[in-house]
Amino acid sequence: MDGYLDGELDPITNQKIEQHLRECPECDQAYKAHRTFIGAVRNGAPYYKAPAKLHERIQLSLREQTAKEPVRNVAGDAPSFAPSARQTTQTAPSGTKWSLLALAAGIIVAAIVALNFMPQSRRPGDDQFLATQLIASHARSLLANHLTDVPSSDQHTVKPWLDAKLDFAPAIAELSSEGFPLIGGRLDYLDNRPVAALVYGRRKHFINLFIWPAAADVKRTPETMSRQGYQLLHWADSDFNYWAVSDVNINDLQSFKQKFEAQTSRH
């Protein structure tokens, strides 16, 4: 009956059913009822239109993608319908005038876009400057009443609030059972860009975990620093930079990092 309703039957079967419906009032009634139902549901079911910012998000991520892999491969052997997850990139032939120009133009445009969203490549002097900024942000947050912008221990409150204000969405770990309760979230500004600050407690101390998107060339080996009585711990994954700043001892920070990574890497 559904095939007939949808007009998807072959002409012979179609004809047979049509004939039957003319002869059999019960079936005809059942058919009409079914058709009414389908019509009502079709009209009534909500159609979800994409929010405007999704359009922009996608355009941005496509441009970031081409900044990472400037020349897309020619997938001559791509499987029929399902996309392949893994791609190899070919590099454009170098030393030739035209393709080099085109590539350079593309990379320049992509780089301008990318520079707006990724931190600059690091040099040792930059790291020291960044450390100064981090400590300043941490210390400032501990002064008069500006520890959090969204004071909630519920990651499902903090995360959407941060996601709405920033152009990235870091995962938040729930660690109160491990001795690191979430105090809340805050916006901050570091390394020339807005960043997320997650505030965790540790006994009577606070840890500021600063998170922002990682550039492709950022160092991935964890590093520690100790300055002015504060401990700083840095690590990065494929998406984000993490800097944990606190006056708790470095072992506690390492433990925090481990537990944070353990939870968020599950996603």
Place this chain on the structure above:
Amino acid sequence: MALSLKAEHASETGDFESDRKIVKFVVVQKREETQAPQAQVISFEKAMLPHLDAAYNLAMWLLRNEQDAQDIVQEAYLRAFKSFGGFHGSNGRAWLLTIVRNTSYTFLKKNKAADLTTPFDDEIHACGYESVSPATILEHGEDAALISEAMDELPAEFREILTLRHMEGLSYKEIAEVAEIPPGTVMSRLARARGKLKECLAARIER
């Protein structure tokens, strides 16, 4: 574009006479090969962004969560972009929806295994059959909230096929491709999905 290819090959081999034939051949066979990265993005966007609403709608019906749907659609578009070079068909929307669908199911398997069920588990999801007259259906049947709730009680595959048919108007053949089922299964699964929806809707109207 032909100009850039010609210059490229000329400087490689230094033979200007025979290269003309090679250039023509290359232009026909591998249209994407030397396209600048920004042009690649733009041609992809032109072909695929018009289907954004369809993609988002399908993701919403499968995942039932705005944030997840947005994330999945973004990921699907990235994947589509990466394999765009291999897409030579004419039905961009169906191709994209297949990717959205696969990305969604991967996510569902990882995060919400309870939501997935084989189509043969209808009995477990019984809504309680109530028979309802066509008039009542008409009266309440277009209630978006009721339909949405009733759809929520269906397994993901049923929501998928109802969305593809009712909202995107895909043919049985297209549905078979997107949902990756044999063409013969489309009609029977659609019939079962509609039947189940009618049950769940009727059960809600009666309340």
